[in-house]
Amino acid sequence: MKETTFKSLKNLSTDHLLASGTAICAGCGGLEAVKIMYDILGKNTVFVNSAGCMTLLSVYPFTPFQGSWLYTAMACAPAGAQGIRDALDVLLNKGRIQPEEDLKVVVLSGDGSSYGMALSATSAAMDRNLDFFYLCYDNEGYGNTGHQSSPATPHAARTATNSGPFGYPGYKKDLFAIWTAHKPAYAATIIGSEPLDLARKVEKAMSLKGPKMFIALAPCPTGWHFDPRETVEIGKLAVKTGIWPLKEYLDGKVIHTKPPRRRIPVEEYLKKQGRFAHLFSPQRDTKQLEEIQARIDEYWAEAI
Amino acid sequence: MYRIRFHGRGGQGMKTASRILGTAFFLEGFEVQDAQRYGAERRGAPIFAYVRASREPIKERGIIQRPDLVIVADDTLLLIDAPGVLKGMTPQSVLLLNSEEEPKMWKDRLNFSGAVFALPDVQDLKEPTEQLHIGTVCAAAGARFVGVISQKTLKQAIQDELDILGNQIVEENLEQALRVYDLMEAYAGKIKPSSEPAVADYPDPAWIEMPYEDARISAPAIHAAATSLKNPTGLWRTLRPVIDYDRCHRCSSICSTFCPENAISVNENGYPQIDYQHCKGCLLCMEQCPHHAIESSLEHTKTLESDKGDEI
Numbered sequence A: 001m002k003e004t005t006f007k008s009l010k011n012l013s014t015d016h017l018l019a020s021g022t023a024i025c026a027g028c029g030g031l032e033a034v035k036i037m038y039d040i041l042g043k044n045t046v047f048v049n050s051a052g053c054m055t056l057l058s059v060y061p062f063t064p065f066q067g068s069w070l071y072t073a074m075a076c077a078p079a080g081a082q083g084i085r086d087a088l089d090v091l092l093n094k095g096r097i098q099p100e101e102d103l104k105v106v107v108l109s110g111d112g113s114s115y116g117m118a119l120s121a122t123s124a125a126m127d128r129n130l131d132f133f134y135l136c137y138d139n140e141g142y143g144n145t146g147h148q149s150s151p152a153t154p155h156a157a158r159t160a161t162n163s164g165p166f167g168y169p170g171y172k173k174d175l176f177a178i179w180t181a182h183k184p185a186y187a188a189t190i191i192g193s194e195p196l197d198l199a200r201k202v203e204k205a206m207s208l209k210g211p212k213m214f215i216a217l218a219p220c221p222t223g224w225h226f227d228p229r230e231t232v233e234i235g236k237l238a239v240k241t242g243i244w245p246l247k248e249y250l251d252g253k254v255i256h257t258k259p260p261r262r263r264i265p266v267e268e269y270l271k272k273q274g275r276f277a278h279l280f281s282p283q284r285d286t287k288q289l290e291e292i293q294a295r296i297d298e299y300w301a302e303a304i
Numbered sequence B: 001m002y003r004i005r006f007h008g009r010g011g012q013g014m015k016t017a018s019r020i021l022g023t024a025f026f027l028e029g030f031e032v033q034d035a036q037r038y039g040a041e042r043r044g045a046p047i048f049a050y051v052r053a054s055r056e057p058i059k060e061r062g063i064i065q066r067p068d069l070v071i072v073a074d075d076t077l078l079l080i081d082a083p084g085v086l087k088g089m090t091p092q093s094v095l096l097l098n099s100e101e102e103p104k105m106w107k108d109r110l111n112f113s114g115a116v117f118a119l120p121d122v123q124d125l126k127e128p129t130e131q132l133h134i135g136t137v138c139a140a141a142g143a144r145f146v147g148v149i150s151q152k153t154l155k156q157a158i159q160d161e162l163d164i165l166g167n168q169i170v171e172e173n174l175e176q177a178l179r180v181y182d183l184m185e186a187y188a189g190k191i192k193p194s195s196e197p198a199v200a201d202y203p204d205p206a207w208i209e210m211p212y213e214d215a216r217i218s219a220p221a222i223h224a225a226a227t228s229l230k231n232p233t234g235l236w237r238t239l240r241p242v243i244d245y246d247r248c249h250r251c252s253s254i255c256s257t258f259c260p261e262n263a264i265s266v267n268e269n270g271y272p273q274i275d276y277q278h279c280k281g282c283l284l285c286m287e288q289c290p291h292h293a294i295e296s297s298l299e300h301t302k303t304l305e306s307d308k309g310d311e312i
Ligand SMILES: Cc1ncc(C[n+]2csc(CCOP(=O)(O)OP(=O)(O)O)c2C)c(N)n1
Pocket: A051, A052, A053, A054, A073, A074, A075, A109, A110, A111, A112, A113, A114, A139, A141, A142, A143, A144, A145, A150
């Protein structure tokens, strides 16, 4: 595999493709990841977007994209991607478009969709070895409808459906493990606050054929209850505390691309977010905090 | 019927204000409708919510066209067209503002023929979006103006609506709301119920005849790139990031990479420039600039007309 062109932030484009003027919340971590990824994919890209926050990007007659965008129901963006890929292949075969006019097909879906409703369609697309990109922006809840719990919601987080004193009783599902069990061409976890890591992964995936699967943790000021100016800081803390491991899957192997050198306590990440405020006040919930920390420690003990 | 409209910015609690006032009317035995206008109800974006209340069954539907009382939580909304604060107001309507400026100034500036009042002493006016209890305060003021909601009922409505936020928040809100309710005693009953206009009184809607088109034309397809630039999302901003070019190191444009909005471009000399027509004011760039070259200032004191961006 050739060496990366992204050696420092200077190598990232400052001429961004995704236009301003959308209805997305100020400081949205998901939008940040989409913007950075789009710059690397280039403008010959078509987005297939399942219902969620990001479908507010394109509200007729306004679009921030340079090219096409298709809206699908929550369960079926990968099926939409298959249709577009097939149509492009037909056009290529008939010579009606030239190879340089070909488009990259990118599924853009939230976690409610990716971790739940769209799992079956995603699994089928990987079974068929569909040549596409998949970006799940994971804001850990049903953001667009008021932040209800999803299978990606972390343990103890308060959401619109788990507003009681204990927050969400379940545990975040390991979608990366489910995806990689299908042996796709490529899979990675990313985050907008680590743009170089993100850029290198997208660049690598672009050289491969087949399913290229990404999950971006998407700090969400609205649903996680923090000041929008903290989006990047919280993203960095997610990586430094080890709660969001940055990794990639290639040729059957998983590699951690940015393992925290000295992991800082997960509390530092949790206490910045209103959705975890009940773990700190009126009194400290030591038991829950220890459990959350223990699960992260366990992950890293197994990972290295 | 009473028709009351609340205007504010996403995050100021206008939906909560409409719910508190609606619940208070209901507890006083009224028929009530309260609703938030759906749309891009994002933090900072102009939004509105409304309440109808009547002793009779309410047959009106949809957004309020002719408000009796309009309560505005953020006076910068008066300077721009998009939020439509004055829409449908008549000389009988009343405008109640959260503003440091005198009501008289607004009356003249807006050339508004109805009465204009200001909310009394809503903390020392910082940024309107940082006034944590402004939604509840607006609801309390509304309750006072209609004069048919007792202090006890208002208290109950606030408790009912804010209960899930916990005791401490309820207590803080009650304190602010009841203080304003008491301060505004002189305004009790300034708003009288207005009659429901007959169908014939409504102006005809501005229908546009659309010919039947072939699906390829009538389908909602967009045939141009980046049309979202037409939306001036800079209106959402309550705090403005300002670059101090003396301190900017033209680093590898950290600010331009992180800005989710693509509101920071880099010019040929390597300097970042903020597009104030679109910057939503999240201030994430300010937090991330390693050289502390970005500062924030209150949007409140700026006029939107000066949004040309800084020339360097
Ligand atoms: C089948 C179906 N159920 C419910 C909805 C309503 N709905 C629209 S967006 C949304 C939330 C989606 O959550 P997620 O995929 O995580 O995206 P986010 O809103 O967080 O960006 C829901 C439930 C829908 N569009 N389709």
